[in-house]
Amino acid sequence: MRQSLMRLCQVALIFVSIFSAGSVPCVAGVLPKDSSEQYELTFWASIKDSNYAGDYEAYLKAYPDGRFAPLAKARIARLRAATAGSAPPAAKAQSQTAPPAVHGPAASPGMRPPAASANPAPAAPHPPSSAVTSAAPTSTPPPADHEIKDCAACPVMIAIAPGKFEMGNNHSDPSERPAHAEAIGQPFALARYPVTVAQWNACVAASACAPLTTDESHAPNAPVHDVSWDDAQRYLTWLTKIAGKPYRLPTEAEWEYAARAGTTTRYWWGDDFRTGKVNCKDCGQPWHQEGPANVGTFAANPFGLYDMGGAVWEWVSDCWHSSYKNAPVDGRSWNEPNCQSHVIRGGSWLDGANYMLSSTRFKYDANVRYTANGFRVARDMK
Structure with a gap:
């Protein structure tokens, strides 16, 4: 079921990416099937709304003749033009040598973690949860953690x-x-x-x-x-x-x-x-x-x-x-x-x-x- 929904979403993403700047909500988006075509579609879906030129450059390195190559080049040109007269945005943490491919689930890369204070306090861990009422234990339950x-x-x-x-x-x-x-x-x-x-x-x-x-x-x-x-x-x-x-x-x-x-x-x-x-x-x-x-x-x-x-x-x-x-x-x-x-x-x-x-x-x-x-x-x- 999840595979079928993902394939439908990926087909929709092709048309959206080419003809509009909108997005398709693929709420059941799980993993693409094992094919280079699906990987390219998933890669593009994961970066198509990015504001980082490096994401589109990574796509072009992976798929120089890909179906979205012209659009990726146009996005790079637009982003560079937009930042030419102002301070550049924080760069995405990209590989020092750009990766040859990105195979993975659709997401929104290029985001930055929130700013931290000068001396951030460590997160206070929650105690281990004991409320697992619906989860049946295996035949070899774990010991207390050490x-x-x-x-x-x-x-x-x-x-x-x-x-x-x-x-x-x-x-x-x-x-x-x-x-x-x-x-x-x-x-x-x-x-x-x-x-x-x-x-x-x-x-x-x-x-x-x-x-x-x-x-x-x-x-x-x-x-x-x-x-x-x-x-x-x-x-x-x-x-x-x-x-x-x-x-x-x-x-x-x-x-x-x-x-x-x-x-x-x-x-x-x-x-x-x-x-x-x-x-x-x-x-x-x-x-x-x-x-x-x-x-x-x-x-x-x-x-x-x-x-x-x-x-x-x-x-x-x-x-x-x-x-x-x-x-x-x-x-x-x-x-x-x-x-x-x-x-x-x-x-x-x-x-x-x-x-x-x-x-x-x-x-x-x-x-x-x-x-x-x-x-x-x-x-x-x-």
């Missing part, structure tokens, strides 16, 4: 016990099928929050990570975003060095196991969507189009993890596969040599409620920086 902090600059980690769960969703996007039994055989630790701007900037200060923007308006406690899978690897290399522990991205199975947090429902709090649970579009306050809310603004799941849905899409280690057919069932990362695309999970503040399911997944190329993409770190418990 915090780990390996160094002063290290993210706070939560120890996750081994367990079994059903991964995927037979009633959603085809990429989430087939639902299958998955076993996490070893304990691991997962960051309580996504990596924040302040944590990223510590890596930048050590000359181990690249600064993502010259704009100083990012709130230090907001999740860092506009980072590629390759960027995340550089951060992990630095973190491993200073902590003396082998940090990594979670596997896709580990991520979903942690996101479900012992539940079997569509969302960790139940089968019915509720506002005020996650940081996403039309999902309740606080919400700002310009950027994600500070980490810890919304309630934690039963594992004590925050923002496992909404806020920012989160990179995981696995290569992208268009379904779970022949996927490993022991929690391992599903990889091939030299794979180009990697999986992202969880949806973002720019996406609607249909992206907030625990099973939602998509992909981007490893070197692409997209405004809604971030990550959280994991490590083995050995």
Whole structure:
């Protein structure tokens, strides 16, 4: 159903983008089918209302002969002309070398996070939610969370016990099928929050990570975003060095196991969507189009993890596969040599409620920086 609605919206977007400056409300916009044509349509839909020339330049680099190339060039010329006589707008946090492609859900990139005060106070985390009345536990319920902090600059980690769960969703996007039994055989630790701007900037200060923007308006406690899978690897290399522990991205199975947090429902709090649970579009306050809310603004799941849905899409280690057919069932990362695309999970503040399911997944190329993409770190418990 979601696929059919998305295809109808994408057809409508072609005509709207060519013949008007309006927009088509694709309220059920979930993931496009696995084809280059659909990726181009989705890319254009995500930038067609942007006020940043860099977004249209990225489109032209990805699709120099694309169906919207003339319009992209016209938008670039118009934006440059409009800013020629005034101070330039804050630049979007774009790759220092522009990405070759952006494959992802329709959104509104090019937005800036809200300005922070000179000494912003950290977000006050909510206590882990205990009201999960409609979410049935798995046969291996999680233990109470256990915090780990390996160094002063290290993210706070939560120890996750081994367990079994059903991964995927037979009633959603085809990429989430087939639902299958998955076993996490070893304990691991997962960051309580996504990596924040302040944590990223510590890596930048050590000359181990690249600064993502010259704009100083990012709130230090907001999740860092506009980072590629390759960027995340550089951060992990630095973190491993200073902590003396082998940090990594979670596997896709580990991520979903942690996101479900012992539940079997569509969302960790139940089968019915509720506002005020996650940081996403039309999902309740606080919400700002310009950027994600500070980490810890919304309630934690039963594992004590925050923002496992909404806020920012989160990179995981696995290569992208268009379904779970022949996927490993022991929690391992599903990889091939030299794979180009990697999986992202969880949806973002720019996406609607249909992206907030625990099973939602998509992909981007490893070197692409997209405004809604971030990550959280994991490590083995050995």
